[in-house]
Amino acid sequence: MDEQIYNSISLTKTAATITSLLGVSAPESAAAPIDIVLKKANKAFSGEKADTVVMYNPDAVALWLYQKYTHLFSDVLENSSLMLPLESVMPSVTPVCFASMYTGAFPQVHGIQSYTKPVLKTDTVFDALIREGKKPVIISTSGDSISKIFLERKMDYFIFDSAKECNAKAEEVIKSKEYDLIVLYNGNYDGTMHREGPENELSLNVLKENAGVFAHLASLLKEYRKNENCCLFFAPDHGCHEIDGGCGSHGLLMPEDINIVHFYEFFPKTL
Numbered sequence: 001m002d003e004q005i006y007n008s009i010s011l012t013k014t015a016a017t018i019t020s021l022l023g024v025s026a027p028e029s030a031a032a033p034i035d036i037v038l039k040k041a042n043k044a045f046s047g048e049k050a051d052t053v054v055m056y057n058p059d060a061v062a063l064w065l066y067q068k069y070t071h072l073f074s075d076v077l078e079n080s081s082l083m084l085p086l087e088s089v090m091p092s093v094t095p096v097c098f099a100s101m102y103t104g105a106f107p108q109v110h111g112i113q114s115y116t117k118p119v120l121k122t123d124t125v126f127d128a129l130i131r132e133g134k135k136p137v138i139i140s141t142s143g144d145s146i147s148k149i150f151l152e153r154k155m156d157y158f159i160f161d162s163a164k165e166c167n168a169k170a171e172e173v174i175k176s177k178e179y180d181l182i183v184l185y186n187g188n189y190d191g192t193m194h195r196e197g198p199e200n201e202l203s204l205n206v207l208k209e210n211a212g213v214f215a216h217l218a219s220l221l222k223e224y225r226k227n228e229n230c231c232l233f234f235a236p237d238h239g240c241h242e243i244d245g246g247c248g249s250h251g252l253l254m255p256e257d258i259n260i261v262h263f264y265e266f267f268p269k270t271l
């Protein structure tokens, strides 16, 4: 069988999934939410909505990495109750894919159709939340797509030089209980993978680190948000593949770049 297989659930369904979990209307152009995620949340929260959603966005984690290096995801598997294979969008580059994740729209609709980072004018999850009095926050590294394309909203942005500083800020923000949607971006696997190749030891070490960050976020939610219903996503933007010279790349219409994997956990309030 030579036919290439692409995952059936579109990444564009993520935006309305987030807003539906939080009980607000979806962004204007958003695709329908992912039913199974809503069903799992509904069951975990006994019919209540989520108070907080934490989006952990590690860059470039392909489905094939999960298939081939499942053991590196053990921190994620131990701390999640649902895994879904998702289909990213084309071209499979960071600003295009994160724009689709947070508008719920395909690139032809949201308008970022190449590796450019303009401020999005299309309605996003952040706009939808702000309209209904919720507080989103973005924690990301300077120059990266998430730090740029969602600017100019009445919300907080914490932009740092390193993933480590971002992760420390996320910890502080989870403890502060101030925000309803926390978006944390880590571009360190993507950066290492481009230079060293997706399966280089250095790259795989960063992948394992990303899994560890997810586990840490889970432990923080359990400890500091006991009186809230919380959801945690492990949500990469696109995959990757090896190219000549032992480097890594993405952006093409191929299963390695398009097929990604998302993980979900639901933390019902315990107080």
Ligand SMILES: [Zn+2]
Pocket: 059, 060, 093, 094, 095, 190, 237, 238
């Ligand atoms: Zn990316």
